[in-house]
Amino acid sequence: MSEKPKAVVIGAGVGGLASAACLAQTQKYDVTVYDRMSFAGGRFTQHDHDGFQIPTGAVHMIPHGRKGPFAKLLLGKKISGGLDLGRHGVEFLPTTKFACRMKDGKLQEANSVYGILPWFSVRDTLNLPRLLLKRANHPWGDETEDGRTWMSKRFSEEFVDFADAFANFAISLRFDQMPASTVVKMLQNSFWSDRPAVPKGGCKGVINGLRADLRENGARVKLSNEVTEILPGDAEESTKGNRFCIGVRRRGRQEGIWVGADSIIHNGGHPNLLAALSDDFEVAAGVREQVRNTQAVGGIGFVFALDDDIPHRSSGVTMLPNLERVGGYVLPTFSEPSLAPEGKHMMITHQHVPDPSVKSEIDKGREDLHDAIPWLADHGEELCVHTYHRNWPCNRAPQGAELPSDIGVEGVRLVGDGVKGHGWMMVEGIAANVPEAVASVSGAMDAR
């Protein structure tokens, strides 16, 4: 039996696995990850469909490429707090363009942030540096102004629509649904960082690298195992030496088992954690209400198989401004050809959902795509359409309305896309929060 303190990670999403890897690399803890699904990676992996690597969520994009918090955490050297996963073949391949726009059926492509400026007015060019230099490292406090109102006072409608299409594509939210400081910080992060990147082997390439690292450091990943209850350690004889007693149910088995833990990193979202946590634990005032009032963000994504004669031949995220629903699309196969069979490409789209009637939203999205992309009908075949909602959303908390990692229970921290640093999008936001969560549970274990 290991004498090391026991760290349990609930959820093998990218946030959970990255946290587990940080803990396991110290060699100080006995680390086990549980996931209720039969595969690891959560919404950041893929399933093979006749050679097309169809995402479970993420469209194979690392938003800030090799310079963002995600690259720092995964690829950074251990001495600077990184996991150094390059050793396990994790690699980020830059998109071939910084960004693109389809306007009136014509494609525009930019190699850098400056490359997009000629698409817009002189006023936009003059105001962009002011946006980039604006102080926005923290929320502006009691914000009454939304992002669209703030942007519209400074930029042309065409520029705002372009950037808003990006928000629709990236985080399934529109500028008028976010506080102004979130929009400003998000744009600053996007403009100051690197161009996006595609992980080698797609999202699963990252997950495989994390799993290899966990194996190397003796950590276990137990799939098809759901955590159903979290009780104080003394609730069961077998776990009374631990801080927590965790109920785990293996898929297909009636009887659950109890396992001991000295710390918990929860990657399954706040509602899930609060439902499992027994009344013996006192949750900080206001947290339950904040969680109740936070709605996960839904979205819809199409995946198309494309032939090799398509006129668009780059992997830069392409914004489709002014459409009713769809924000944009990406062709990751121009950076990582292995995501589609030889001689084929894959296109992934994304759209927000203002209306809960998903069926009509899918039809509207399909119409948008065929209206905006003149070559789609001749060169594309729709492979699937995914809707993301409830337990499998686009974002567990809307950008700008993040929930706390610390809910007031010693030894427990949350990671994942319900908890992101201010203005950091998607996996960048997840990575921005992981080091603090890991440091906190490590401290709680070391103090025992």
Ligand SMILES: Cc1cc2nc3c(=O)[nH]c(=O)nc-3n(C[C@H](O)[C@H](O)[C@H](O)COP(=O)(O)OP(=O)(O)OC[C@H]3O[C@@H](n4cnc5c(N)ncnc54)[C@H](O)[C@@H]3O)c2cc1C
């Ligand atoms: C359509 C779409 C496109 C996106 N595109 C991108 C993109 O290109 N780039 C990007 O950076 N981000 C993108 N994102 C966002 C990104 O995919 C997510 O933010 C990220 O994958 C969420 O990771 P997570 O750590 O929160 O874990 P999750 O992926 O939510 O995984 C959590 C895991 O916990 C498990 N779990 C939950 N409860 C329990 C329990 N009680 N017991 C055991 N297991 C449990 C679940 O089964 C799941 O596997 C996209 C998201 C969507 C939906």
